[in-house]
Amino acid sequence: MDDAQNSSVENQDLGQLPVWNLDDLYPGKDSAELKRDLADASEKARNFEADHAGRLANLSGDQLGSAIETYEEVQEMLGRIMSYAQLVYAADMADGENRRFYQSMQEQATDISSHLLFFELELNRLAESQLQSMLESSERLARYAPWLRDLRAYQPYQLSDDVERTLHEKHVTGRAAWTRLFDETFADLRFDLDGKALTSTEILDKLSSPDRALRERAARAFAAGLKANERSFALITNTLAKDKQIEDQWRGFARPVSSRNLANFVEDEVVDALVSAVTESFPRLSHRYYAMKAKWLGLDKLAFWDRNAPLPENDERIIPWEEAQDTVLNAYAAFSDDLAKVGERFFEQDWIDAPARHGKAPGAFAHPTVPAAHPYLLLNYQGHVRDVMTLAHELGHGVHQVLAGPQGPLMADTPLTLAETASVFGEMLTFRSLLASTQDPAKRKAMLASKVEDMLNTVVRQIAFHNFETRVHDRRREGELSQQDLADIWMETQREALGPAFDLDEDYRIYWSYIPHFIHTPFYVYAYAFGDCLVNSLYAVYQQADEGFADKYLDMLRAGGTKRHRELLAPFGLDASDPTFWQKGLSVIEGMIDELESLDGQSAAQ
Incomplete structure (x- = not known):
C-alpha cells in the first residue's frame, strides 16, 4: 500500500x-x-x-x-x-x-x-x-x-x-543502528503455529484465547522463535547497556535510571518511592489476584500462558470497529464534550492505522509528529475488549498531543511520567462506561477481573520490568551478561511479581527478549506505573469533584511540557512527592481485588 x-x-x-x-x-x-x-x-x-x-x-x-x-x-x-x-x-x-x-x-x-x-x-x-x-x-x-x-x-x-x-x-x-537491528529482526520473525507462520502480534493474541491447549502451543511456538534469535537479542541488549553505561559515566549520572528520571523531570526519590511501594504490594495485589484466578480456571497452578487467559464469563465476542469507536467516544463525551470532539477528528480525518498486517510494527502507539500537523495512531485492532481499551488508551495520548500542540515544538512534549496520564484516564473512562452498562453479575465480575489484570499489567508487570532493567544494567557494569544470566534475572523478577500461583517453566526464560522498551528507551517502563497510580488518584478526585474538574483536567493537558508534575497536580490537591501518594493509587487496585474476593465468596455461598 x-x-x-x-x-x-x-x-x-x-x-x-x-x-x-x-x-x-x-x-x-x-x-x-x-x-x-x-x-x-x-x-x-x-x-x-x-x-x-x-x-x-x-x-x-x-x-x-x-x-x-x-x-x-x-x-x-x-x-x-x-x-x-x-x-x-x-x-x-x-x-x-x-x-x-x-x-x-x-x-x-x-x-x-x-x-x-x-x-x-x-x-x-x-x-x-x-x-x-x-x-x-x-x-x-x-x-x-x-x-x-x-x-x-x-x-x-x-x-x-x-x-x-x-x-x-x-x-x-551506534545506538540507533542497534535499535534498528532489533526492530527489523523482530519484524521479520514468523512463529510456526499449527502449520501457519504468524507475526508476533498474531501469536501473542493467541495467548488470550479461551482454549488452553491453543495458548500453550502459541506460548511454546513464540518461545521457539525467540530462542532461535537469543544470541542476537543478548548481544543487542549487552551492547546497548554498555553504551549507556559509558555515556552515563562520562556525564556523571550516579545510577542507570538517573538519566531517565532527569528526562522525565522527576526526582530520583519520587521514582524510588513508586518502585518500593509497588514492589512491596506484590503479595497484596498480583499474588492474591492470581491465586483467585487459578481457582476460577480450576487449576492448581497457573502456567505462564494462563496469565492473560480469559475467565469463563468473559465477553469473547468480536467487537466491530464502528462499535469500538462509538464506545470510546461516548465514554469521552460523558466526561467532556470538548475531549470527545478532539477524539472524533482522529476517526474523521484518517489519523489512525488500525489493521494488523505482516510487516507492520507490533503493538500500538500514538506519534505526536509536530504541532504544525497532528498526531497519528497505530493499532493492531483484532476486535477484543482489550483492543477497545487500547484504542481508548492511544486516543488519550492523541488528544493530549493535540491539546498541547499550541505550546509549540519545543514545549508541547510531556515527560513520559505525565504522558501516560491522558491515556490511562481515557482507559478508565471507557472501562467505567462499559461496567455501568453491564447488568449481569457474572459479566460484571469478568469485566472487573479484566480491569484488574490490565492494572496489574500496567503497574506490577511494568515495575517488574523496571526491576529487571535495574538488575541487568547494574550487573552489566561488572561485565557482559550471558544468555543464561539474562534469563536468570528475568525469572527472578517475574517470580517476585507473579507469586506462588505460577509455575514458570524453561520456555518462559526467553521472554525477556521481546520487550521493545528495553531497547528503544531504557527505563521507560516505570512511567506506565507512575501514570496508572496517578490516574487512580486523579479519578478518585473526579468522583468527588464538582463540575469544574473537566476544565481543570483539560487545562492540565493543554500545558504540555511547560509545567512539572508538582504544578500540574496541585489544582487537584495531589502531590506525587508525598510518600503516601502511591499508596492511594495502589489502594484502588487493592479495593477492586477486595470486591472480586467478596463476589467470589458470594458465589461460593450460593
Missing part, C-alpha cells in the same frame, strides 16, 4: 478498518515537498550556525528570543521529516525500500541537526544571572522560560562541545 494513500481495509468480522493518510506530512517518499524541506532545513541550520555560534552571550533578550524562534522552526521541519519517515517505516518494516528511506532520513536529519547542536550547549554556558536578566527584559524570550528551565537541568551533565558533537553524529551508527 502506498504510504500516502487514503484508504481503509475491509475485514469480514471487524468492518472497515481505517488506514492512515500521511498526506498531511508529505504526499510521498519521493515528493518535491519532502526534498524542498530537506534543502530548506539544511540551509537554515547552516545559516543559523554561521549567525549565532559563539555569539549568544552578546545578544539582547529579544535577540535571543528571536534566535530560539528560528531554532524552533528548523526543529519542527526536521520533526516533520522524521515523523513521516518513522510512520512510513512502522507501517511496513519488512519493506526494503521503507528501511532504506528511514535510514536515509535519519542520516540526513543527523547531519542537518549537527549544525544546531552548538545552540543548546552554548545556552547552558550562559551565566544564570545573565540569562535571568535577559528573561526579565524580553517578553519574546520569557515565552520560552519553561524550555530554558528544562534545558538548564541538563547543565551539570553536559560534556565538551567536541564530545557532544561526536555522540550526536555517531548516534545513527
